[in-house]
Amino acid sequence: MNKILICLEAGNTNYYEDLINVSNKISEKNEIWAISFDEKIDIKNSNIDKLIKIKCSQADKYNNKVIAEYIKEIHCNENFDYVLFSATVLGRMIAPRVAMALDTGLCADVTEIEKNGEDIVMVRPAFEGKLFASIVCDKKPVMMSIRPLMFKNEKNINSKKITKIYEDSITPTDSVVIQDRYKKPKTKDIRSSDILISGGSGIKDQFAKLYTLADNLDGNVSASRWLVDRGYVKRDIQVGQSGKIVSPKLYIALGIHGTSQHVVGLKNVQHLISVNKNKNAPICFISDVVVEGDAVTFIDMLNQRIEKNM
Ligand SMILES: Cc1cc2nc3c(=O)[nH]c(=O)nc-3n(C[C@H](O)[C@H](O)[C@H](O)COP(=O)(O)OP(=O)(O)OC[C@H]3O[C@@H](n4cnc5c(N)ncnc54)[C@H](O)[C@@H]3O)c2cc1C
Incomplete structure (x- = not known):
């Protein structure tokens, strides 16, 4: 038996x-x-x-x-x-x-x-x-x-x-003790992000502001190679030919010129908004919405508007 x-x-x-x-x-x-x-x-x-x-x-x-x-x-x-x-x-x-x-x-x-x-x-x-x-x-x-x-x-x-x-x-063991709570971290890989707030040389000194906007829109931050090469940001958020091909639903390009090497990385983007002082920059010709003007002012105004409505 x-x-x-x-x-x-x-x-x-x-x-x-x-x-x-x-x-x-x-x-x-x-x-x-x-x-x-x-x-x-x-x-x-x-x-x-x-x-x-x-x-x-x-x-x-x-x-x-x-x-x-x-x-x-x-x-x-x-x-x-x-x-x-x-x-x-x-x-x-x-x-x-x-x-x-x-x-x-x-x-x-x-x-x-x-x-x-x-x-x-x-x-x-x-x-x-x-x-x-x-x-x-x-x-x-x-x-x-x-x-x-x-x-x-x-x-x-x-x-x-x-x-x-x-x-x-079984006597309760208290084996699960909540010591602290963390907000679920957002995806780090820009390839799997639905919303990308992307900066170029036009926003170099104010790049930190992109993170506030990304937080407000529940997105991630990416960048052009210009900023990577000069040490403003890490290479893992670079979009383009020698960076990553991204496929967000929304890509906001702030102070990015739109050279062919950058645009290669945008072929799967669903909606593209670009903010540029120069409305003839190449990126403006492939954008769904073009805002002609200063990218820093745009970010400040958009952040204020979102935070006011929160
Ligand atoms: C082999 C090779 C591979 C490359 N791979 C990549 C790559 O993977 N990704 C990539 O990004 N680049 C790549 N590059 C570099 C690429 O050619 C460009 O040099 C780079 O993309 C330029 O970055 P940018 O658009 O941020 O800067 P810029 O070319 O300097 O353009 C800045 C833009 O911002 C605008 N601007 C300036 N100030 C403001 C303001 N205050 N508000 C609004 N707009 C403003 C300007 O009008 C301009 O259009 C590669 C180059 C080579 C040779």
Whole structure:
């Protein structure tokens, strides 16, 4: 008789059938225990013999350290032959912790179970799926994570009801402590920005003002090479042939002439506004809106207008 523990994720009963089917493939004579960190879990017809429902805080339901510690404890009391997880994001975090704690191996991402005499062979893809590795673990408990939905259609589930339900709880660990809050940082890569406020030599001494405008419009700052070459800004925000090709919805070009090397970087821009003292600068001919005048005055007025309406 094999004693098998399957670990069910809180809020996710999609894959428990895989785990039961794998348990039945391992051995028909088995005792299947399930552990769930969701006390409201609702599994009616299954092959599970014993279900342990754990009452714990919302944070601990997804805390891989807490869950791993609990599984380790229950294994020490019950001495399972096999411990099974789903190879989901959470399962992939918990399983290695448990394996380390129990000093055993872990076969991750199992897609098939085979038998070789007495041995249970766990099959998993290797080398980007070009090969399949057959793995036998000679330590107990044998641990594996099962690739979701690989065993779902095996129809080994019968209508046996869960025999026994145990309840237990974990004392809140306060493991999640909010120490500080940060505003989500805006994307740093100008290639993935929707709004770019871009400056050229015409705005060199007032470049810092671009950051205020970018903040107000929830965008990022970029620049022409003129400013990069002279050390005003870093190269990673340079637009153009020797910089980056950008694709924002809105590009505001402030004091940028629009040489061919700069314009190459603008081919995917959806809307272009340029502000230039010289309305005959090349960039004005490819712009949707041209503002003839001083770029610094334009920024100040636009910032004031936005801040007034905030
Ligand atoms: C091989 C090679 C690769 C290059 N790659 C790039 C590249 O990837 N990206 C790039 O940007 N450049 C590149 N360059 C450089 C490019 O040729 C230009 O020299 C550069 O783009 C000019 O930058 P700019 O438009 O900011 O400055 P300028 O050419 O000096 O133009 C400034 C503009 O601002 C206007 N202006 C001035 N004062 C004001 C004001 N107060 N208000 C409003 N408007 C004002 C002027 O009328 C003018 O149109 C490359 C050059 C070479 C040779």
